[in-house]
Amino acid sequence: MERPTSYFGRHVFNEKVMRERLPKNVFEQLTSAINGGPHKLNIKIADVVAAAMKEWATSLGATHYAHWFHPRTELTAEKHMAFLSLDDKGAPLEAFTGSELIQSEPDASSLPSGGMRSTFEARGYTAWDPTSPAFVMLTEKGGTLCIPSIFLSWDGTPLDMKMPLLKAIAAIEARAIRLLRLFGNRGVHWVKVTVGAEQEFFLVEDSLARKRPDLVLCGRTLLGCPPPKGQQLEDHYFGAIHPRVLTYMEDVEAELHKLGIAIKTRHDEVAPCQFEFAPQFTDANLATDQNQLMMTVMKRIAPHHGFKLLLHEKPFAGINGSGKHTNISLMDSDGYNLLEPTNNQRKNVQFLAFLGALILGISKYSSLLRASVASPGNMHRLGGFEAPPAIMSVYLGSTLTNVLERLEEGFPEEIPTSEIIDLGLTKLPTLKKENSDRNRTAPLAFTGNKFEFRATGASQSIAGPLTMLLAVWAWGIEEVSNRIESRLGNSDITDATLDVLRDIAKESANVRFEGNCYDKTWHDEAVRRGLPIATTTPDALSYYLIPENRALLSSLSIMTDREIVAYYETRLEQYVKTLDVEMAVMEDIIRHAVLPSISKQVALEGKAFERATSILDSNFESWKDKIKSLCDIKEQLYYRLEQLRNLRNKISNYSLEESSSLITNEGISLMNEIRSLSDAAELWIDDMIQPYPSYRDLLVIQ
The missing domain is CATH 3.30.590.10 (Glutamine synthetase/guanido kinase, catalytic domain)
Structure with missing residues (x-):
């Protein structure tokens, strides 16, 4: 078995790889720039670095490259570009230039900007961050050279998480x-x-x-009763x-x-x-x-x-x-x-x-x-x-x-x-x-x-x-x-x-x-x-x-002050959209899974109750009350779902801050009420009828 030390950093264009693959003067200028030296990288240096980076990446199996950046979704984003291109005679070749290393242009229109740009304004740039080494992400059929980058609008306004951090x-x-x-x-x-x-x-x-x-x-x-054994x-x-x-x-x-x-x-x-x-x-x-x-x-x-x-x-x-x-x-x-x-x-x-x-x-x-x-x-x-x-x-x-x-x-x-x-024990250190x-x-x-x-x-x-x-x-x-x-x-x-x-x-x-x-x-x-x-x-x-x-x-x-306001609006928009999705998913689960399961359980219990009362001399009041409580829960769920639907419709017509206030003050409490009703019903739903895996099943690794 290979020891970690034998393959550590194998997929990273790190200092060791750069020292081996770059001319000495290029290596020194690049590392000087990375360490905050007085001179910025020029295109000639970038061309040499790009060529070495491409040769190294393709030797590992990479077929594409991507500027890898952190938009304000808090996730990562990447646009894959092929090394493969055709020359003027149609012959295939693999190429990667310094300008392609330094800068790329993804479509920025659909990434969050906090109102700093209109959605019809699509131009945005990614720019290489040499202080974070490039790396290769391999798949079964190839791989991608990922180049850590900053992300900014066409006017230079940062649209990512990395640029404020670097500052x-x-x-x-x-x-x-x-x-x-x-x-x-x-x-x-x-x-x-x-x-x-x-x-x-x-x-x-x-x-x-x-x-x-x-x-x-x-x-x-969004729903679920506590398991019999938790923590x-x-x-x-x-x-x-x-x-x-x-x-x-x-x-x-x-x-x-x-x-x-x-x-x-x-x-x-x-x-x-x-x-x-x-x-x-x-x-x-x-x-x-x-x-x-x-x-x-x-x-x-x-x-x-x-x-x-x-x-x-x-x-x-x-x-x-x-x-x-x-x-x-x-x-x-x-x-x-x-x-x-x-x-x-x-x-x-x-x-x-x-x-x-x-x-x-x-x-x-x-x-x-x-x-x-x-x-x-x-x-x-x-x-x-x-x-x-x-x-x-x-x-x-x-x-x-x-x-x-x-x-x-x-x-x-x-x-x-x-x-x-x-x-106090000599046997212990x-x-x-x-x-x-x-x-x-x-x-x-x-x-x-x-x-x-x-x-x-x-x-x-x-x-x-x-x-x-x-x-x-x-x-x-x-x-x-x-x-x-x-x-x-x-x-x-x-x-x-x-x-x-x-x-x-x-x-x-x-x-x-x-x-x-x-x-x-x-x-x-x-x-x-x-x-x-x-x-x-x-x-x-x-x-x-x-x-x-x-x-x-x-x-x-x-x-800048403008960027701070935009950052706030981006985060608030993420909150509103996330909660809106959760409300929509909750409504969908209740309508198409929970309510039908309650009906099945009531039908099952009702049939058994009717049979039992016909052959036994008892009113079975507790049993009868439980069947009624399931019916009451279903009725209340219908009512709460209608409230939730109306709330979501109202939110769609409100401003961002009004929507966040409405969700926080009314939406979350309404979701909690719906969850309480659903969880109360789940306690009495037969395993064969249960519409989704319970906490009891989810919180156990087989």
Whole structure:
């Protein structure tokens, strides 16, 4: 069996491949441009790179190329173009030029733009992003060279998720270098944002999922009673992985390894049929591309193992939903993690400056983080079971909290990074104890040498949440740098920084919380602290329009004011359309499956009841009442369906914001009422009559 090291990155046009296939001067110019060098790539260099890239890709079996980009659907998009062309004499040849590598022109009219263009204006461009390596996706009959790209309108307006992210990365990295310079780090050449996104997901039997229109069309169940056994026994978490699932995971890992993605962790999650992959940390832009690629590969391989992959944030009611815990840190060119406490006091002052910058930014712009994780699916997840609540707060742990709150007494000689746990048995090794526990209820938690943003939804692109988190942090770093510089005339860097940190400790007190975020008293406390609280997706998305948030993104050159409004409208439109589809699917299932099944059950019970009363001397009142209750449920379902139909007709005539308000205030509650009625009927429907697989069947892997 091949070891992963023997084929890792085989399908990636990475630095090793470039070094082997490009002339030395071209390789040096390309890598210089990738690493932020002073010169942009010219067409001559691009021609050489394109030729080498084509030869490499075709040697693997690729027949086409595609600019692979991230429109604001949060999915990926690609337009395949053949290498094959004909010369002027009709002879076939394979060609790929530098201009084709640098730029392509997909039809942009049907992709979301938030009103920045009319649908009849079709021109849009994709442009090569050389900082994320090209890769080949193979099929049984060939393959496609995928070129990571940005996507923009003909006038240069970004229409994707990647361009704002790249701008946010540039904003924080430049400001991080400035802060490092204040601490005397003259030899640091660059700072990079490093990210690791933990991907949670469900696997269910594909043969059963295909029988449920809600899973096929919505990615989640709109109806269904809780199973007799859910996650009550907590026996699935970190359990032995089911052999079929393990085989699936191994195949996914093998494909991801070829694509240069190192999976470090795989395990059972809390809910039945729920699992997780966690990759190794890498650069933020690459991590974002790799997470999109991971979801694509996972989805493609699942049917080969008889599974359907579910990435929805809440595919099943009553059990855990799925998130994408997004871990983030900063690394400098000397290899230091800037969020790693050490035994060096000066380094720890620097560490606290970066940490303080983030919590200062969150204390001012927490609403922007809440907006970044607002999606149709995440609304069902946040605040339930393992998911963090919708109130953005920061958990630092007891050690760092004590350091911040006691700065008036002076700075400690060292910040303990870990302790030793002696288990008292010579047969067992001693263990390292971190300087703080983990708070699974906190949306944003410091976990020893990184921050973990736990509110990101499983189906989301991490580009959106990352963009906003980096914007907030970039502002904080700039603010900390300004405050330190203003004090340097009267004190040294350590005293100036400690003075700034004392202020930050006070200013960030509103957003720091060390307790249980699930506790109902936290909601009241958050209100008292003045923290933004949004329990619905439209309310959370409206935070993008807050003047302070718009000013922040504009001042950092991440988004223009026009782009911010368009981004808000795109997200809100996604919410409205998603909920409209769900209402339509629910109506279809009730009309064509649930109502007929109730009729069959009533007929079956009625016939049996009539026979029983004719031969036995009993009124069977309970039995009779149950038959009547099924009839009542059917009558109420007819009434609620008519209400749902009228609501959908009304929505079609409303503006975007009016539609979202109507769906949120009336549509969701109406869907919940319909579900309650349907689930009540399901309890009494015979298995032979049941129109779709139940939770009992779905949440078991055969």
